[in-house]
Amino acid sequence: xxxxxxxxxxxxxxxxxxxxxxxxxxxxxxxxxxxxxxxxxxxxxxxxxxxxxxxxxxxxxxxxxxxxxxxxxxxxxxxxxxxxxxxxxxxxxxxxxxxxxxxxxxxxxxxxxxxxxxxxxxxxxxxxxxxxxxxxxxxxxxxxxxxxxxxxxxxxxxxxxxxxxxxxxxxxxxxxxxxxxxxxxxxxxxxxxxxxxxxxxxxxxxxxxxxxxxxxxxxxxxxxxxxxxxxxxxxxxxxxxxxxxxxxxxxxxxxxxxxxxxx
Numbered sequence: 001x002x003x004x005x006x007x008x009x010x011x012x013x014x015x016x017x018x019x020x021x022x023x024x025x026x027x028x029x030x031x032x033x034x035x036x037x038x039x040x041x042x043x044x045x046x047x048x049x050x051x052x053x054x055x056x057x058x059x060x061x062x063x064x065x066x067x068x069x070x071x072x073x074x075x076x077x078x079x080x081x082x083x084x085x086x087x088x089x090x091x092x093x094x095x096x097x098x099x100x101x102x103x104x105x106x107x108x109x110x111x112x113x114x115x116x117x118x119x120x121x122x123x124x125x126x127x128x129x130x131x132x133x134x135x136x137x138x139x140x141x142x143x144x145x146x147x148x149x150x151x152x153x154x155x156x157x158x159x160x161x162x163x164x165x166x167x168x169x170x171x172x173x174x175x176x177x178x179x180x181x182x183x184x185x186x187x188x189x190x191x192x193x194x195x196x197x198x199x200x201x202x203x204x205x206x207x208x209x210x211x212x213x214x215x216x217x218x219x220x221x222x223x224x225x226x227x228x229x230x231x232x233x234x235x236x237x238x239x240x241x242x243x244x245x246x247x248x249x250x251x252x253x254x255x256x257x258x259x260x261x262x263x
Contacts, residue, residue: 021079021171021200023227028130030162032204032225033120033169035240036072036083037257038159040108046256047073047084053251054196060187066139068100069093076191077242079171080201084257085116101134102153113208113236114257116159117222120168129162131218136161151216156209156236160218175199196249198263203241207233 024031039046051057058074058081065072069092073084087093090105097103107114121128126147133147147162170188172178178189204227208219211232215223223230237258251261 021173023080023201023204023225025221025225027224028121028128030119030121030130032080032201032228033118033163033167034081034083035204035238036085036116036118037238037259038070038085038087038104038107038114038116039257040087043108043256044086046253049253049256050075050084050251055194055198056191058187058191061191063140064088067092068096068138068140070104074191075194076169077194077198078173078175078192078200081169082240083116096138099138100136101148101150102155104159107155107159111209111236112155113158114259115206115236115238116161118167119160119162120165121162122165122168124165130221131160131216133162149216149218151218154210154214154216157216157219158206158208158222158238160222196263197247198242198261201240201242202227202244203239204228205239205241206230207235207237207239209233209236 022031047057055075058076061074063072069087069089071086071088073086075082075084087105087108093104106112129147132150134150136146136148144164144166146164149160151157152159152161175189175192178192181188206222206228208215208230209232215230219230222228235258237254237260239260239262242261242263245262247263249263251263253259253261
């Protein structure tokens with residue numbers, strides 16, 4: 001999630017294909033746009049851990065979400081970004097429960113899934129969303145809205161939503177594709193270069209404590225994506241794989257936010 005001004009900048013300047021490098025549904029071509037992890041203010045050491053591991057934070061693009069009680073902190077890559085969504089105002093987040101679909105404060109409690117997945121569809125077709133949704137509207141979105149899966153009330157499964165094209169992330173084949181924008185907006189390239197050498201998200205492994213028979217329509221839909229595997233497990237956590245794990249390295253944040261990054 002990011003503010004409307006930031007999103008519209010991406011939409012207006014990006015003429016590159018959104019069809020390349022995607023983790024997407026095999027039939028509908030709805031693709032993973034980005035991932036986020038809900039964190040409590042006491043867990044903000046996660047930001048430091050990622051930086052120390054060699055990831056470049058998009059510090060100038062940090063975004064407060066008015067009316068939602070959260071602030072987004074971003075790490076960008078060539079085909080996606082990771083957002084650490086800090087709950088900065090628990091009261092505001094709680095007051096947003098009906099609008100959002102559930103109380104996000106509950107997701108940072110021990111054992112629940114902190115993973116959120118933003119999907120994109122270009123061109124956007126509201127009537128073709130393959131799972132039940134409710135419209136989510138908030139101050140920071142401007143005129144836009146998100147379509148939240150109604151099954152998000154199950155805290156053992158990821159939070160999933162579909163976003164409009166105005167919010168779609170820029171996808172590029174290689175970092176040099178951003179050279180044409182560097183003079184006007186150097187951060188667009190700088191924020192996608194990491195000392196750790198990570199470039200593209202190549203796989204997502206979702207582990208859930210829910211038995212398969214309890215999986216919501218939204219989770220079953222994700223299981224048909226190329227590049228996504230979903231498995232039953234004793235704990236809820238996520239494994240993100242970058243560049244097919246060619247460096248054979250790992251960032252372990254499983255204890256903190258239920259996240260392992262293999263690259």
